Structure formats: C-alpha cells, structure tokens
Amino acid sequence: MTAVVSNGSADDADARRDVAASLGRADRDREVAQNTRRVVMASLGVIRDQKAVRKRTLSLALAAILGVLLVLGPLAWLAVDHFFSGGHLGDLTTQFSLWVCILCPAILAAALVAGKLRKR
Numbered sequence: 001m002t003a004v005v006s007n008g009s010a011d012d013a014d015a016r017r018d019v020a021a022s023l024g025r026a027d028r029d030r031e032v033a034q035n036t037r038r039v040v041m042a043s044l045g046v047i048r049d050q051k052a053v054r055k056r057t058l059s060l061a062l063a064a065i066l067g068v069l070l071v072l073g074p075l076a077w078l079a080v081d082h083f084f085s086g087g088h089l090g091d092l093t094t095q096f097s098l099w100v101c102i103l104c105p106a107i108l109a110a111a112l113v114a115g116k117l118r119k120r
Contacts, residue, residue, distance in 0.1 A: 079101065
C-alpha cells in the first residue's frame with residue numbers, strides 16, 4: 001500500500017508542475033497579447049491621423065478650386081460676352097479678363113503640384 005501512496009504523491013507532484021508550467025506559459029501569452037494590442041492600437045492611431053490629414057488636404061484643395069471658379073467665372077463670362085458683342089482682343093478689359101483666367105488656374109495648379117511633391 002505504501003507503493004500506491006508514493007505513486008499517488010508522484011502523480012500529484014507532476015500535476016502541480018504541469019499546472020505551474022501552464023500558468024507560466026499563460027502569463028507569457030498574456031504579456032505577448034498585451035504588447036501586440038498596444039502596437040495595433042498605436043498603428044490604428046497613426047492610420048487615423050493620416051486619414052485626417054488626407055481629408056483636410058482634399059478639403060482645402062476643393063475649397064481652393066471652388067474659390068478660383070467663383071472668381072474666374074464672372075471674368076470668363078465678361079470676356080466671352082465682350083467677344084460675342086463685337087469686341088476686340090486688344091481691348092484692356094478683355095485682355096485683363098483673359099490673363100486672369102489663364103494665370104489663376106496656372107497658379108492653382110502649380111500650388112497643388114508643389115503640395116503633392118512636398119508630401120513625397
């Protein structure tokens with residue numbers, strides 16, 4: 001009977017060692033999971049910030065284009081109306097309107113290209 005008792009004690013000791021080892025592995029797994037979660041949350045924050053910057057840049061570009069169209073629309077209308085009413089290209093008003101209609105979009109395009117190149 002003593003052999004059975006000593007055999008039972010050995011099984012208990014093995015079971016305790018197995019439980020302790022599995023608790024150690026579980027603790028390491030928990031630490032790895034927490035570190036992974038922290039890294040993923042930090043990456044998510046960076047991605048959200050990048051999306052916000054892209055949205056803000058797109059909004060500003062659209063606002064600039066809309067502003068240029070609102071400013072150039074009447075000038076283009078004036079130049080076209082002047083041509084259809086028999087005006088000449090050499091008139092000061094027509095020349096000014098055409099120069100503004102050509103230069104403003106060119107300046108806007110240059111600014112957009114410079115901003116795009118600056119990001120790279």
